[in-house]
Amino acid sequence: MFASRQFLSLLLLLTIKTIGTWAAGGHQMWTYTGQSGPVHWSQAFQACGGTRQSPINIETGSVKVEYWQPFIFKNYDDPPMVMRVANNGHTAKVEMDSHNAPRVAQGGLKGDYIFAQLHFHWGGDSSQGSEHTIDGVRYPLEMHIVNYKASYGNLGTAVQKPDGLAVLGVMYEVSDTDNAALTPLVNALANITDAGLFAEVATPYPLRAFLPKDTEKFYRYEGSLTTPTCNEAVIWTVFDTPVRVSENQLNALRAMKTEDGYKLINNYRPTQPLHGREVQVSGASYSSADSISMKNMGLALYFISTMTVVMMNM
Structure with missing residues (x-):
């Protein structure tokens, strides 16, 4: 009788856990491999089979040049009051509390976007890891800084809108030295190897430290x-300039585990078809564009004046 009660209790707990998983949005319904891997996502999540999916391969020879004002990064230089990193079984997800929420504007964006979180995608080795590829090249690590449009009020509403989110993609390349901004974050990862855990990041860097030095050249598309x-x-x-990361820091990410206890590696989705979408690349800043326009105008005036002189001497 006691054994039967134990069995029934265990069955009830498993049932509640399963129902809770589905109600929470199917946290365990998808993985990066096997029958619940990316090829099968659209069976459970219809949007995954859409025509505006990400990531993509960016073919630099086919992009359209656009001239936008440079990005404005508001409050990106302010260290957060608290930074937390969580192992959610799919990635290392970072959130922060700040006196003034970091925002990004301009750079071709229509409106202000408020920082929500950042997370990473990496490979089992340094030959793979990034979700986006540039001319077929895959980087060992890609970071996504997720921002939601301020005018929509919150992340839940914004994710339902075609322009609700602005995600900044940063590529990483392997270096012999550690990335200083990543060091406090990497140190915290040792405490969240198992899925479902989170830890505070000691002495976190401001968000600006996670951006590449050159933020003027980037690729843009709707996804x-x-x-x-x-x-x-x-x-x-997707910024063109990569950021550095060491193998030791990458190995700290690779030491994390999924909910099933497997190594959390190769957590990137294969590139998706463009379906006719246009990919743009930022040209010179407005100031540079103005100087180019002035140069072109000067050449035109020179041509006109030269032709005038020629005509007068005929």
Whole structure:
């Protein structure tokens, strides 16, 4: 009788856990491999089979040049009051509390976007890891800084809008030295190896430290979340200039585990078809564009004056 009660209690707990998982948005319904891997996502999440999906391969020979004002990064230089990193079984997700929320504007974006979180995608080795590829090249690590449009009020509403999110994609390349901004974050990862854990990051760097030095050259396209539910709500920015990361720091990410206890590696979605979408690249800043215009105008005036002189001497 006691054994039967134990069995029934265990069955009830498993049932509650399963129902809770589905109600929470299917946290365990998708993985990066096997029958619940990316190829099958659209069976459970219809949007994953859409025509505006991410990531993509960026073919630099086919992009359209656009001239936008430079990005404005508001409160990006302010160290956060608290930074937390969590192992949610799919990635290392970072959130922060700040006196004034970091925001990004301009750079071709229509409106202000408020920082929500950042997270990473990496490989089992340094030959793979990034979600986006540039001319077919895959980097060992890609960071996504997720921002939601301020005018929509909150992340939940914004993710339902075609321009609700602005995600900044940062590529990493391997270096012999550690990335100082990542060091406090990497140190915290040792405490969250198992899925479902989180830890505070000691002496965190401001958000600016996670950006590449050159933020003026970037690629832009309309896409989606790269994980289920794959909402087609993202204005993507992928910076051209990579940031450095050491193998030791990459190995700290690779030491994390999924909910099933497996190594959390190769957590990137394969690139998706463009379906006719246009990919843009930022040209010179407005000031540079103005100087180019002035130069062109000067050449035109020179040509006109030269032709005038020629005509007068005929």
